[in-house]
Amino acid sequence: GAVVSQHPSWVICKSGTSVKIECRSLDFQATTMFWYRQFPKQSLMLMATSNEGSKATYEQGVEKDKFLINHASLTLSTLTVTSAHPEDSSFYICSATSSGGGDTQYFGPGTRLTVL
Amino acid sequence: SQQGEEDPQALSIQEGENATMNCSYKTSINNLQWYRQNSGRGLVHLILIRSNEREKHSGRLRVTLDTSKKSSSLLITASRAADTASYFCATDGWGKLIFGTGTRLQVFP
Numbered sequence: 001g002a003v004v005s006q007h008p009s010w011v012i013c014k015s016g017t018s019v020k021i022e023c024r025s026l027d028f029q030a031t032t033m034f035w036y037r038q039f040p041k042q043s044l045m046l047m048a049t050s051n052e053g054s055k056a057t058y059e060q061g062v063e064k065d066k067f068l069i070n071h072a073s074l075t076l077s078t079l080t081v082t083s084a085h086p087e088d089s090s091f092y093i094c095s096a097t098s099s100g101g102g103d104t105q106y107f108g109p110g111t112r113l114t115v116l
Numbered sequence: 117s118q119q120g121e122e123d124p125q126a127l128s129i130q131e132g133e134n135a136t137m138n139c140s141y142k143t144s145i146n147n148l149q150w151y152r153q154n155s156g157r158g159l160v161h162l163i164l165i166r167s168n169e170r171e172k173h174s175g176r177l178r179v180t181l182d183t184s185k186k187s188s189s190l191l192i193t194a195s196r197a198a199d200t201a202s203y204f205c206a207t208d209g210w211g212k213l214i215f216g217t218g219t220r221l222q223v224f225p
Contacts, residue, residue: 006158032211043204043215044159093158095213104149105213109158 003027004096006108013084014116021079021111023094029074030096034105035067038091050077084115120205120216128222135192137219139205140185147208148181150190152201153218159204162190197225 003026013019023033032051036044048064050056050071058064068080077096081088091112095105120141129135139148147166151159165172165181165188172179178191192199200223205216 004158034213043217046212046214049212091156095159097211104161104164106161107151107159110156112156 002098002104002106004030004094004106004108006092006094006111008111009109010112010114012114012116015085016083018080018082019084019113021081021092021094021113023077023079023096023108025075025096025098025106028096028098028106030077030098031074032097033071033077034095035069035077035079036093036095038093038110040091044093047079081113084113086115089113089115120207120214122203122205122216122219124219125217126220126222128224129195131195131197131223131225133195133223135195135199135221135223137190137203137205137221139188139190139216141188141205141207141214141216142186143207143209143214145183145207145209148179148188149206149208149213150177150179150188151204151206151215153204154201162203192221195221195223197223199223 005024007022035047038044047062048056048058050069056069071077093110095107122139149164150162163174165179176193181188202218202220204218206213
């Protein structure tokens with residue numbers, strides 16, 4: 001139980017294009033989803049927190065107009081990297097918590113974004 | 117930065133040996149969690165210890181927490197080659213996880 005999937009698992013795009021990454025909770029309802037970014041050999045940095053049906057809360061230094069987050073249902077959140085540039089190349093990981101699930105966050109497998 | 121620090125940054129041991137990783141953090145916490153990440157993969161939750169707990173066990177894992185020193189340790193006993201991965205501590209400050217810098221563990225067969 002408590003499986004989180006991400007799609008795609010990797011994506012390569014040209015500079016200036018937009019990329020959408022999906023995060024789904026497969027067997028539970030995710031009241032809250034989190035988006036993290038991880039640069040090579042570094043730790044995870046929280047980008048934003050999203051609750052179903054409301055606007056995401058972004059961490060300091062994360063541009064909300066560049067990283068659009070939509071949490072339209074209890075099982076799906078999307079992150080869109082708009083006008084991607086090479087410095088946006090990173091590993092993006094989502095996680096989700098369930099209502100009544102306590103403090104544990106369940107992590108997706110991650111999406112490797114490479115911007116050429 | 118609120119990010120926690122872990123040491124060592126890298127650890128290489130032989131199969132069968134024990135591995136100890138330490139984590140220090142800066143703010144008050146609700147709980148502290150340890151995760152494992154295989155190269156290029158997502159995170160696997162290992163164990164959660166609450167702020168009012170001092171020690172917790174799960175299989176070959178033993179976690180301690182000292183809130184007065186704002187530190188935690190993860191001990192993996194009788195390590196296996198399959199334990200090779202990066203290990204991260206993460207402090208839960210009321211719903212948000214703040215990850216430590218991580219320890220890269222290499223277990224040689």
